[in-house]
Amino acid sequence: MSIANGARIVKESFTNMSRNRVLTITSIFTVFVTLLIIGIFGLFLLNISYNASALDELLDVKIFLIPEADVYTINALNETLNLDEKIISVEYISQEQAYEATKELFDDDMESLGLGADFLPASFVITLKDYEQVDYVVEMYRQYPSIYKVTYHKESFDFTSNYSKWIRNISGALGVVLATLAVLLISNTIRLTVHSRNEEVVIMKYIGATEARIKIPFVIEGGLIGFFGAIISFIVTGFIYVKIYNVFMNSSSDELFLTGLKIAPLQETLLMVFVGFIVLGVILGLVGSLFAIRKHLRV
Amino acid sequence: MSIANGARIVKESFTNMSRNRVLTITSIFTVFVTLLIIGIFGLFLLNISYNASALDELLDVKIFLIPEADVYTINALNETLNLDEKIISVEYISQEQAYEATKELFDDDMESLGLGADFLPASFVITLKDYEQVDYVVEMYRQYPSIYKVTYHKESFDFTSNYSKWIRNISGALGVVLATLAVLLISNTIRLTVHSRNEEVVIMKYIGATEARIKIPFVIEGGLIGFFGAIISFIVTGFIYVKIYNVFMNSSSDELFLTGLKIAPLQETLLMVFVGFIVLGVILGLVGSLFAIRKHLRV
């Protein structure tokens, strides 16, 4: 096909779209709505996953020091912990701090019980990058002579790790289901659109147009319908996400902040949505119309 | 319209559907897929809400008794608490139990510290029906002479209540968005279906059929398309939900159980889905075709 021919056929596709306005607009609208569903729920699922992963970080391991540990030992250990790549954060809790905390809990009755500030040991509270390494980390630091004891809440670890794993699995599965159903919806719409132009296809065949010559404008139209649907959905989805993102970002003081919910980063997420929509819209438009038209070509 | 006439028109609708097989099947399929999306995500959102509400129940209030409280006082209080409608569960923790729990925590160092079993007071742990009543409940029981102290973790309360409120709000909003988009998708499909039969509508008008006579078979067809789509989606959605429900119910020992996730009750949920689908499918089918055809009638 020459370039002039190609240009002519693209022009024909646009002309066809404007002449079948109701069909075109309705199909673009359907692609738009379908991708909007994908977008909104996809982002919802993404953020659930994101928050579930964030949960893992909340788990901490307590490292209690022996009462004899002096400032140098403590500093050295602090450094070791900070350098450990498996550890995300390190917090030192002195004997005094531990005592104050306990005192609060027992409503100042400690002193009446004759318990002094050295009643509790000093400790480090660390959080791990990957909760699956907890056993390894605990075992390692237990060996240190300056460390009296290493504790963590085994059940919380198990609970949280399972919980977030499940949430991510379910979200992932739902994402796949959603995408599949969207594929069905969009290709179905394209099929309806092509079906209602069956007459044209048949006439073209009767006057001797090759299958390629008949298909190409339809396929381009399908691609364009997918493309326009995708662009509109992206604009709407993006707009909604930016709004929600801003609510999250500006809510540092209000009740939303209290929940500890986080939101997935703006740019990466929008880029992902954009690419996903264009791929889903355009490819489905192209492939959908190609398949839809094949049946009508058998004359 | 006589009954014979009515029967004839219903028959005509069925005949039309079978003669426009591709259109009918494609539309039913679209309604099916759309409702399936609604079903799967609706159930997902419902269960999120459900689990978020369940979170509230995890919050507990501790009621510490004065050391002098005797068995009778304790029993009386137990009864009072159990009868209180604002309280869901009541658990008694004796001094010994409290001591054992603490001992575990401190790795048996208690005794060496010279702390006996009466170091900690006996207590009741109660959970509230409605977390918003916590202040009231706490204030009330503080008045009791046999109660030494009432404590609860204010921040957890605030966090959890906000968290679950937000989750329920978001789920609710998403549910509404989803339903709206489904309405658009289904009525769009019906519009495409009617559009491609424009010719028929125009011919009927030209030979003098009244608008009602033209509309009614289309509206019935729309309703039937919605109905069949709804039934198929219900079967598939129901099947999936029963499967998932059984996984939850039979997982008492494996890792899923650990997460503490719950699933909304089977029968009520399925009933809700069924009613929702039928209403959404049939009403959208009827109204959608009614609106779609109106434009074509202006000749």
Place this chain on the structure above:
Amino acid sequence: MIILKDVTKVYKNGSEALKNISLAIPKGQFAFVIGPSGSGKSTLVKMIMREELPTHGEVFVNGYDMFGIRRHQIPAFRRSIGVVFQDFKLLPNKTAYENVEFALQITGINRRDIKKLVPHLLKIVGLSQCTNAYPDELSGGEQQRVALARAIANGPDLLIADEPTGNLDPKTSIGIIELLGKINKMGTTVLVATHDSSIVNRMRKRVIVLDEGRLVDDQMRGHYI
């Protein structure tokens, strides 16, 4: 029965199909409209059945003013007219039988009568064998005859036929035009747009001649020149 006053029709794309046509066709008359291709015959038919409204002028048919008629009156008005469209306009998802049946149904005739009438009508136009065929399974002439059967089905006051013999052989054409003559004798006003000189010359009825949208001739016992 049909009155056109100064009717001009300019289509949206600018083509002037009728120019200042004034015309009266009294009740019970049989009239031909002839003229070359594109002269406005079908447009005239469309004015009369209110498929299109005139750009200027007035049209009265069966006592209805085409501009003043209420939306809800249109169906009854159209049922009082039987039309054979040039392109047939058969319902594509209904068989020959059902197409005729539908025209009867909408008049509210009871089912028993319909069951007797439809085969009778199809027999009149010579289509007893193809009653269960869909339009796209019928030959051109067969479709045309189904359209005619439908148009005469409910005994209209006015019968308009736009090239009713365009796809028919001479013998069948004569049969059809004689049928129209019979219907006219029973009191129905008949208007036939045609280019078939033999049937026009055979009937010796009123002949209205259009050319490029203008009424150029109108003879009471005319013939095709």
Place this chain on the structure above:
Amino acid sequence: MIILKDVTKVYKNGSEALKNISLAIPKGQFAFVIGPSGSGKSTLVKMIMREELPTHGEVFVNGYDMFGIRRHQIPAFRRSIGVVFQDFKLLPNKTAYENVEFALQITGINRRDIKKLVPHLLKIVGLSQCTNAYPDELSGGEQQRVALARAIANGPDLLIADEPTGNLDPKTSIGIIELLGKINKMGTTVLVATHDSSIVNRMRKRVIVLDEGRLVDDQMRGHYI
């Protein structure tokens, strides 16, 4: 050029449209197919352009065997035939100009030539004014002439016209049929299915007569009885 051997066509719904037809139309011949409505003329046309396949028998056209032809050869085969369909089959979303243009485009003629050819073709059939009208904005006869312009556009080896004057007045009909005569003189085989006795009798060409699907007569210089 066209050979039918023992061709029988029974449609899916059971109607027997052609019964044991054997026929040969040599290259360069001009032939009419006549017969009453429903006699199988259009079905014969459908056999030749492979719109339908025969139930029994063989069909050879322009050297292609209708059963043996490969899927990818069909477009080229059909481009070697020009067809005027009884129901026109114009592309509804293309204007008169574009309908003719499309037929030229698919043959791969270059754009400059197309730009000259299309107006020329439309002028030949007398449609210079309506080039930008869509089919539903054209009168019946105008649509028929667009279909004719499209059929002759790329100088086919074989021209088949199914009732090409069914919607035309006698004068235009004669013009059209003389055009077909001219095209035939330049070497194109022409087959016209018609019921228009005047054009058949005017031309005195071969006349093939069908009745109820049977070939009942075949005269070299025949006329319409």
